[in-house]
Amino acid sequence: MESGAGAKLLLLLLLWVTRCGHARSGGPSDYTSVIEVTNGGPWGDWTWPEMCPDGFFASGFSTKVEPQQGIPGDDTALNGIRLHCARGNAERNTHVVESQSGKWGVWSEPLWCPGGGFIVAFSLRVEAPVTPGDNTAANNMRVRCSDGAELEGPGLVWGEFGSWSDPCPKGVCGLQTKIEPPRGLRDDTALNDVRFFCCRS
Template identity: 75%
Template sequence: VPAGRTAGFSELVEPPQGIPGDDTALNGIRLHCTRGNSQKNTHVVESQSGSWGSWSEPLWCPGTSFLVAFCLRVEPFTFPGDNTGVNNVRFRCSDGVELEGPGLNWGDYGEWSNSCPKGVCGLQTKIQKPRGLRDDTALNDIRIFCCAS
């Protein structure tokens, strides 16, 4: 994997809370950059995350391929209801392989983001801060930044 490009990702996921719990589902995403050919020697890129759940093991693009695009699984807003926002993410690798995270299966996947021909080098998240009420959503959107070279 060329230096600085991300080749894997992991998710911060809160499992279903049942009734009367408050589900937040996907709380965060980490991008993993490999150094050399080892997936053990990685740098991690993380934007702001929610505060619930636990981190999954990373999923990796095969060989020397790298992350180039994503799409989000989003549950539509309901009132009244237990809203979650983003529930899962898929990333596409430069070789066309698609990786789906271990998030929850509520909602539907939207359109794929624009592709980063030289790979993904950054991440920004949109997080709802804990409100102290009964309906937190945590992660609501992400933006990726493409490598310049």
């Protein structure tokens, strides 16, 4: 196979895989913009996006956190984020979406925006790289709800919360995580960053 034809076949395969991934829970047409923060960790790669179903908004979230490991353990802190998408009664009519997560830790109970509100912005607590030392990258997350309420996850305390993201005018409806895969006997950080997708309607 000529190199040009091979490259075209690979591109078509990648487009097909991407479309199949979006088809699981909505597609790229379901959002209008992306909100991000500026203090995410430097390690890992962006994984797949996951979207709330049509007509659902992220009304709550939960986090996967590895407890402090002590010496000589390897801390990873925040490993994953789930969005709890709701339509109508937030705790009865829900759909949970999760991009890739790290392998360590346990999931917290969901935190819900009050009064049927929805998530519009977020902030990450991130530990800056330390050399030498045990890096953890993202440690915790806060969200701001449509009524102005702020919710903070049960994460760890290393690092600082950065600036808030821009707000989503109509709420958050999907997410994508940046994850460093397990590194064997070397220092692990797991979740480094996250971005959220703003709902179209």
